[in-house]
Amino acid sequence: MGLLARAPADRLAALYPHISEHAVLRGPETGAVMVRGRQGGTGAPFNLGEMTLTRCSVRLPCGKDGHAYVQGRNKDHARRAAVLDALLQTEAIGEVTARVLAPLAEAESAQRTARASKAAATKVEFFTMVRGED
Amino acid sequence: MYVAVKGGERAIDNAHAFLAEERRGDPAVPDLSVAQIREQMALAVNRVMTEGSLYDPDLAALAIKQARGDLIEAIFLIRAYRTTLPRLGYSTPVDTGKMATTRRISATYKDLPGGQILGPTFDYTHRLIDFALAAEGDAPPAPQASPLGDVPRVTGFLDREGLIEEEPASDATPGDLTREPMELPADRALRLQALTRGDEGFILSLAYSSQRGFGRTHPFVGELRIGEVAVEMDISELGVAIEIGEITVTECETVNQFTGSKTQPPQFTRGYGLVFGQTERKAISMSLVDRALRWKELGEDDTGAPVQDQEFVLMHADNIQATGFLEHIKLPHYVDFQSELELVRRLRAGMTEAAE
Structure with missing residues (x-):
């Protein structure tokens, strides 16, 4: 679900253009979630600020339910993710994993590695100046 | 009126x-x-x-x-x-220890585990206008090196030796000033919420004033880190916490001196800043102001400095409240002014009569 929540909406739409038949149980509805942090990074919680979130719940004709909570305000994204969540509980799991989840995971991993690699290149290598005394 | x-x-x-x-x-x-x-x-x-x-x-x-x-x-x-969005819930506290850092520096240790990672910073630029940017063109690709793993928390090193005050974890529900009006004195959780959404210029100036001597805070930046953290929320119908997204945050932990007391040996104390996005100046400012506002619990003197005054800091940090009250004086005050005009005329007339 995290992968579908984080995926760019247009990328998801390109990988899964035609949404399977489904009934909408709830939403899609956009709202806000209060994000919490911890005092000193590890202590008691405090409220940091909100983020936008869109949720949707659907039911497939076979009766399986799917839920999605995706970052942002894109209702189409939430509905698509909810249908995929439901499909993952059916025999379509293999196809959905191969056609949608795997490419998303691969793209996300490549992007993360690229950012981490650029950060790593800015790591300071200290060297000590040695005085020429014996 | x-x-x-x-x-x-x-x-x-x-x-x-x-x-x-x-x-x-x-x-x-x-x-x-x-x-x-x-x-x-x-x-x-x-x-x-x-x-x-x-x-x-x-x-x-x-x-x-x-x-x-x-x-x-x-x-x-x-x-x-x-204000038009329904509140869908509260996240579990983000774990900044698991941040995918793009920048992480410490002013307290040179060679620290994880290293000094400069990231995309303005530091070390010469602040000379770059006229090349006036011409259109793409930036050359940034160099890459093998990715580094998770980086440990700097205050964790001091914590292990007992040299810094503990920050005990808890799951206490923090107050939320977007739900209940803030009352003073506000606890640290509420203060941090007010500071993180407060005006950058105001928080910066307060932090600066405390460095200059109005409420002495002259800390070290123990650690400043910027990167992405996962946001998770408990979903009641699923009965589990799921990841609902990812946000970039800047976190600053300052290390401050504390002389100790009769019951406590000398120990460093903490100031904390956490903000959305790469917002470094604000995060550092926030951690200084957070520390200054803790004077009472740490048994320090009230020097009367603005940064130590909760009401002064918290009630004036919000630039939307400030703008609203300030700019309302542009709105028609015709009747108020008429009455004052009338009063001044009458007073002047009274003085002229008395003089005659």
């Missing part, structure tokens, strides 16, 4: 049309897209998200466009928008 008056509708409509035209500027110059603002004015977007208290880069970019680059006006738009 305000009096309802009719009239001015046509003037207002025309003023809005004029505003829209001015916002667009010279039509011969290409229109600015929201995506361009989001990608190329990212630090302005970050500030609007932090002080608007809503993480949504596209929305913040749109607000900046609508506000013609006036960031406080853009923050106002975001604050107004967020």
